[in-house]
Amino acid sequence: AQTVTQSQPEMSVQEAETVTLSCTYDTSENNYYLFWYKQPPSRQMILVIRQEAYKQQNATENRFSVNFQKAAKSFSLKISDSQLGDTAMYFCARRSGNTGKLIFGQGTTLQVKP
Amino acid sequence: EPEVTQTPSHQVTQMGQEVILRCVPISNHLYFYWYRQILGQKVEFLVSFYNNEISEKSEIFDDQFSVERPDGSNFTLKIRSTKLEDSAMYFCAGTQSTGEKLFFGSGTQLSVL
Secondary structure (H helix, E strand, O other): OOOOOOOOOOEEEEEEOEEEEEEEOOOOOOOOEEEEEOOOOEEEEOOEEEEOOOOOOOOOOEEEEEEEEEOOOEEEEEEOOHHHHHHHEEEEEEEEEEOEEEEOOOEEEEEOOO | OOOEEEEOOOOOOEEOOOOEEEEEEEOOOOOEEEEEEEEEOOOEEEEEEEEEEEEEOOOOOOEEEEEEEEOOOEEEEEOOOHHHOOOOOEEEEOOOOOOOOOEEOOEEEEEEE
């Protein structure tokens, strides 16, 4: 099965500290795309960061960075200098096949504590 | 930044009734999708739509579901006879190409009573 797994249902971090959210996936494709989406209580889906599998360099977007390990099929998200506004559910997703559909993990609820 | 617009934001219906969820994608997008999310659960793929036809659908997308883009702008999801288990947030999404990010609408919360 082509799955995406997030093994941490809930996490918390103190404001200004760093937290890492884990994600592993399964695929038989060689070229694909990986994403992290943030879903705040409003339930809007907001793109955090995107990684192309054929690029070795880890993607970075301000305080957000990924650790992409292609051989291990691992794609973790690191949030530095956590802010209260980072409190949300975070979904890891893989782009699949020619239609470009996203396959999502189960999500990790992150709470940033003051 | 351009937005995907979904209406209504909340729809309440009786079991067995038909509902139509509406989406206005970003004008230069070519690939369109519907996803759903039952409260507290993950986001699930329903259907993808390209070149005016369904390109892929999931097991959830049975004969009760249909999609269309009749006028080149609105992209609709119809559920013919709603069931209690259809209660969920439904997201429309679109993109220019299959490698680019998906732009999501703000969702329609469907409540089937």
